[in-house]
Amino acid sequence: MNESNDWQDLSRQLRTFIIWILSGWMEGGFLIVSAITQSVVDLLIKIFHLSGFNSWLLDVFQILFAIFTLLSLMRYLISLVIDMYGDVHVRWLRVQRRIRQESKRRKRR
Numbered sequence: 001m002n003e004s005n006d007w008q009d010l011s012r013q014l015r016t017f018i019i020w021i022l023s024g025w026m027e028g029g030f031l032i033v034s035a036i037t038q039s040v041v042d043l044l045i046k047i048f049h050l051s052g053f054n055s056w057l058l059d060v061f062q063i064l065f066a067i068f069t070l071l072s073l074m075r076y077l078i079s080l081v082i083d084m085y086g087d088v089h090v091r092w093l094r095v096q097r098r099i100r101q102e103s104k105r106r107k108r109r
Contacts, residue, residue, distance in 0.1 A: 016087070020080060027076050034069040038062055 041058050044050070050058065 013087070016083070020083075023076065023080075027073055030072065031069065034065065037065060041065075 041062050045055055045058050048054075
């Protein structure tokens, strides 16, 4: 029965790891789209020789887009670190419990 729980735990951890990998790829794709958008907006400013309010408006758009892109990435990284800490903490508690159980078993002998 303990072996079954180990397999279930491994399966759960594998699913979590796959979700992290896919989320990282999605965030990377989002950053690529962000970089492309920034470049296109910059190119539009240069091609159409925008000045005054139009140029200022697109500059503000670029700044806000960059800020929100970075905020999204930071939110993802913070949640990833929190999840990883939780997993490490749970593993540490399980290891401590196994050590206590093993030491109790050895004392009985």
